Amino acid sequence: MIRFLFKGLIRDKHRSLLPLIVVALGVMLTVVFHSWLTGVISDSIEYNARFTTGHVKVMTMAYADNLDQMPNDLALLNADSLTVALKKQFPGMEWVERIHFAGLVDVPDRSGETRAQGNTIGFGIDLFTPGSAEIDRMNIRKSVVEGRLPKQNGEILISNELASDMKLKPGDTISLISSTMYGEMAIYNFTVAGTVVFGTSFLDRGTIIADIADVRQALNMEGASGEILGLSQKGYFDKNEATEIAAAFNRNYNKPADEFSPVMKTLMEQNNLGALVDYSSVILTVLVAVFLLAMSIVLWNAGLLGGLRRYGEFGMRLAIGEEKGHVYKTMIYESLLIGTFGSLAGVALGMVFAWYFQHYGLNLKGMMQNATIIMPTVFKARITPVTWFIGFIPGILSTLIGTMLSGIGIYKRQTAQLFKELEA
């Protein structure tokens, strides 16, 4: 019977072509949008992870509770040895120490008096260790607009905006005024090696980037770090992986009674990113639902038109002794065949586009000028295992729903009536 239906489908273009095209197009769009949204959302998450949250982050509990204040007096004292232990215990992640600090940038004039001052938020990262991935992780190389990357200790990068406000040029000297780990005032001189624009106002207002060793010296933090970031070797945030590692770490290291004991938090527990992660699955579900609905309606109507053409055939089949339920069932089988082949075609087509967007992305820099959250400016698609099958959900369900709705006509009509129509 299936073979019989299959032949009918292949030979009757009216029966197969329009639904196939609808399914293939809908599935293709589902795949493209799904991969693209997945890419955009996970890139945003990844962007946050690389700059501030890591996929997981180790801090002292007290530091974690006052994260906005960048309270380096609550930093991890034994950060170096803890990093070594983390690398050993969780080799699936890259572990990097960072010091995140707030302070004032003071620009002296020739006589040493303050010429200009500005607030800054600083990153102390590993700039100089050979093999350190931090420069590329934060996309610094491509963000330098004036001058160059720091080459030696004492050199820093500064936001282009802050630099121009304070009329700073590469080669100028600035003083960082902050407080040491022990609460004393810290003053430390740096040379500006270059200026940077990241394309996100959050980072472009007043950031300085210095080597972590210099920051330790400036803030009197030998061997200590505010944060240890863990970033998955996979290159993207894997919720399960991060959750498992954090749980394992906290079992071993975290002592709830000791506020200076280390705690590991996943990206979900920082900066409201959990909401973004959860939100993303809602968006993707809505996307699939919208396509499902739209395609179902189109196929329902296509099915009604196609059904009208076939009332003669159905009447004849009923006369020959086929049951109404069986006629209906064969229509469903036909729709499943169309749904399957249409979906296959749609996934294949969609994957081509998804692959293109994964590689080349869509540059929305112009639209992102005023963004206040940390977001990338090139929107790239991401193909995940889900991309391969997500299209089948609207592809097959919509043909099924469309056919079930349009086929109700068969049930409503009296057998004799269908039979009459075949006499006409």
Added chain:
Amino acid sequence: MDSGHLITIQHLKKHFAMGAGKFTALNGIDLTFDKGEFTGIIGPSGSGKTTLLNIIGSLDVPSEGKAIVMGKSVGDLGAREAAMLRKTKLGFIFQSYNLLQVHTVYENVEFPLLLLGIDAATRKQMVKDALEWVGLTDKTSSRPAQLSGGECQRVAIARAMVKKPEIVLADEPTANLDAANSHHILQTMEKLNHEFRTTFIFATHDEKVIGYIRRKIFLEDGKVAKDELITKS
């Protein structure tokens, strides 16, 4: 209630809703049919021929009275049982052939056997036989669009006969055919009627058909006006 006849029709009436009132298409029919008959229901347009044939074929139900086909009362059958009766015991031939246009001659004839769940090898033999009866063995892989009207109607006869039903109901089978083709298919059906003792009931007003049938039932305004047997030499 079984009178020993293949088909028994008692006090059969059929009304159709017509606006506020009703229209009576069959107005008290009493008839019996026996195995092996080659019978025509003859009458002018609107006399109720198709309506009567549809009720015998369990495609429609009586409004009053009874139609008992092979021991089953058509009005009391559920949709399933009616379909089962049509599938196993009845064959239909239509004025407009009603072949599946996208399927070949072979597949059209095979279709009733697929519904009966007959295995592939048996199916093949049965289709081959049926196409031999109607003389279409050389057209098995043609599509209906490539055939003449007469050939299409022969395919329809093969489709109706392939499962060797007890009764074949043919509603104006020659209406779309020229004289030569009409004679050809009538001879084919006559031959099958002799060979398998299949009961044929025609609805017609075609003189050519009337020349072949052995019993004429004249219908007028939903009533049997005359019922005569023709004994041929």
